[in-house]
Amino acid sequence: MNNLKKIEYSLKKRKRQESRFKIYGLLGIATAVSFLCIILSSIFMEGKKAFLSTYIKLEVYFDPDIIYTSNDQKEEDIKFANFQKIIKNSLNSFFPEISDKGELRKLSNFISSSEEENLMKLVLKNKQLVGQKITLWLLASSKIDVINKNPDMELIAEEDRLISDLELNWLNEIRSANNIKSNFNKNFFVKADSTEPEQAGIWGSLVGSFFTLFVTLILSFPIAVAAGVFLEELAPKNKFTDFIEVNINNLAAVPSIIFGLLGLAIFLNVMHLPRSAPIVGGMVLALMTLPTIIIATRASLKAVPPSIREAAIGLGATKFQTVTHHVLPLSLPGILTGTIIGMSQALGESAPLLMIGMVAFIVDVPGSFLDSSTVLPVQIYLWKSTAARGFVELTAAGVMVLLSFLILMNGIAVFIRQKFEKKW
Amino acid sequence: MTEKIKIKSKNVNVYYGQKKALDKINLEIPTNKVTALIGPSGCGKSTFLRCINRMNDTIDICRIEGKIIVDEEDIYSTEVDPVLLRAKIGMVFQKPNPFPKSIFDNVAYGPKIHGIVNSNDELEELVIYSLKKAGLFGEVKDRLNDTGTSLSGGQQQRLCIARAIAISPQIILMDEPCSALDPIATAIIEELIDELAKNFTIVIVTHSMQQAARVSQQTAFFHMGSLIEVGRTDQIFSTPSQKKTQDYITGKIG
Numbered sequence: 001m002n003n004l005k006k007i008e009y010s011l012k013k014r015k016r017q018e019s020r021f022k023i024y025g026l027l028g029i030a031t032a033v034s035f036l037c038i039i040l041s042s043i044f045m046e047g048k049k050a051f052l053s054t055y056i057k058l059e060v061y062f063d064p065d066i067i068y069t070s071n072d073q074k075e076e077d078i079k080f081a082n083f084q085k086i087i088k089n090s091l092n093s094f095f096p097e098i099s100d101k102g103e104l105r106k107l108s109n110f111i112s113s114s115e116e117e118n119l120m121k122l123v124l125k126n127k128q129l130v131g132q133k134i135t136l137w138l139l140a141s142s143k144i145d146v147i148n149k150n151p152d153m154e155l156i157a158e159e160d161r162l163i164s165d166l167e168l169n170w171l172n173e174i175r176s177a178n179n180i181k182s183n184f185n186k187n188f189f190v191k192a193d194s195t196e197p198e199q200a201g202i203w204g205s206l207v208g209s210f211f212t213l214f215v216t217l218i219l220s221f222p223i224a225v226a227a228g229v230f231l232e233e234l235a236p237k238n239k240f241t242d243f244i245e246v247n248i249n250n251l252a253a254v255p256s257i258i259f260g261l262l263g264l265a266i267f268l269n270v271m272h273l274p275r276s277a278p279i280v281g282g283m284v285l286a287l288m289t290l291p292t293i294i295i296a297t298r299a300s301l302k303a304v305p306p307s308i309r310e311a312a313i314g315l316g317a318t319k320f321q322t323v324t325h326h327v328l329p330l331s332l333p334g335i336l337t338g339t340i341i342g343m344s345q346a347l348g349e350s351a352p353l354l355m356i357g358m359v360a361f362i363v364d365v366p367g368s369f370l371d372s373s374t375v376l377p378v379q380i381y382l383w384k385s386t387a388a389r390g391f392v393e394l395t396a397a398g399v400m401v402l403l404s405f406l407i408l409m410n411g412i413a414v415f416i417r418q419k420f421e422k423k424w
Numbered sequence: 425m426t427e428k429i430k431i432k433s434k435n436v437n438v439y440y441g442q443k444k445a446l447d448k449i450n451l452e453i454p455t456n457k458v459t460a461l462i463g464p465s466g467c468g469k470s471t472f473l474r475c476i477n478r479m480n481d482t483i484d485i486c487r488i489e490g491k492i493i494v495d496e497e498d499i500y501s502t503e504v505d506p507v508l509l510r511a512k513i514g515m516v517f518q519k520p521n522p523f524p525k526s527i528f529d530n531v532a533y534g535p536k537i538h539g540i541v542n543s544n545d546e547l548e549e550l551v552i553y554s555l556k557k558a559g560l561f562g563e564v565k566d567r568l569n570d571t572g573t574s575l576s577g578g579q580q581q582r583l584c585i586a587r588a589i590a591i592s593p594q595i596i597l598m599d600e601p602c603s604a605l606d607p608i609a610t611a612i613i614e615e616l617i618d619e620l621a622k623n624f625t626i627v628i629v630t631h632s633m634q635q636a637a638r639v640s641q642q643t644a645f646f647h648m649g650s651l652i653e654v655g656r657t658d659q660i661f662s663t664p665s666q667k668k669t670q671d672y673i674t675g676k677i678g
Contacts, residue, residue, distance in 0.1 A: 236484070237484055305521075307517060307519055307521035308521060308523065308524075309482075310479065310482075310515075310517060310521065311517065311521040311522075311523060311584070311587075312523075312533075313479065313482060313510065314477065314479065314510060314514070314515035314517070314588075315510065315511075315514070315533065315534040315537070315587065315588070315591065316507050316508070316509075316510040316511035316534065316537070316538060316591065317507075317533075317537055318507050321537055325533075325537075326523060330524065
């Protein structure tokens, strides 16, 4: 009876211990989740602004005197016409009271410089426009865009603000005439990098990432699976294979920038492959991904129960048949999961790519594996390190795009695992 | 003994690394009879069984000395291909281990890899024949496309037997085939073994002395890596000549 009392007493203590342990666990998870929420929401709050851009409504007069500089009204004239002046005049007609040259220049900076080319193309396509006056929504420049999206910025003192009081007054006048609107930012999804935030897009680096990862997958998957199968199933266990195994495990822990240096030294300086090209980036990332996939391959081969191997060998299957008919299919979900995890690591990698020149400022969307290009994380890094205020939002939006691709890839990994996993 | 001898082992020693697992085993196994290998855990009976179809080759640290002669041929000589040998000597394992494929594919796998059949019709015929031989066909005929792992333990083990006999081996090795099964499933398998003994030479490792007594015609008793005694089953269980055998079958050791 006395013993039972003691047990009862200690049981209370043990129960308390257990509930304390539970609380610690919950606290840990809550902290992690709240940090994640803070990070994601701050990225989202900033990034969502980049998906909209500001447009200003203007009466544009395609002045024949400005467009046709020669008498015979050639197409060449349109190409070299001073559309900047047309935009300036349009703005001036909205603010007729402004006559000072400096002020007019400031005013013309309200509209993105990309609109000059757009107007030129519009006229080239439709020459009857010359001499006409039409109403158009023109893309605002980045600083107007930023002020328009962040109303609280109007409250800061003039010297710290992006635009002067005068410009702010003009903006307010445009607003009160209802001549300003926010619309979907198409540029962000179709263009590559630019010095002007309102013209910069993620598409170029997305394509660069795609080309790079494609090369990575094509190189690393077959090599790594072959290596993993060989080491796990076929290689004799001796000092040499032990040595290889230790080295593969070590390689998985090597800082990725080292692989970049290797790529620089061998692929660029010895093999003279093109600088900044996805093919080289893909090769470097493949080196980095190899150990990850090899380790995943070996782990999932090991997880196949020996009874399956014995069954096949007992029936007279050769080693090769045992592996290809039974062991490899059963371990494929694990191998694929490991591969996708390796690939998402590669997608998020920037350091090794800096070494081989994929950090360059690239305005064109790459068209092949040999074109100069950049990748998503490097693009984010480039935008983050650019001074113009408009890039802050682009950076966050770039992070959002990168994260969505990572989530997508990991989702595919989970799907594959659940779909193809076999029970025995 | 006057029977035809199928398997003959001569001075077989087996080492796992430094440890000697079997010591000078000399054993003759008659054709188309059931031979039971009995003995306490770790006595080497499974090791000996796995020497007969060279399954021990897959274990790196395992080393075998001596000769095992099957049909006048030393299976450890360099001319013998272990893959071919295993086609001739089938094996059923302790834990039922069907492939995670359909019931049909489980049985069809052996004939397919060895190229035994020429057409799909022939293959189907062979699969049905093997399943019938293993006494399983009646239970699974409507669901040959279900996975083998969806069957009960006893059915899985019979599926493994069907899979083994589909390549028509001459010898079937069984490594405690009933140890994971309930008594009813065990009884079914034992009946099956009786039936199979008409066409196959069967070597069965078992922990159950009753099972050895029920299914076998010859029994070999192993202890601590040595073959203590071998003889007709009824004689081993009634009048063993060795004291150790006596002790084991009466439950004093083991």
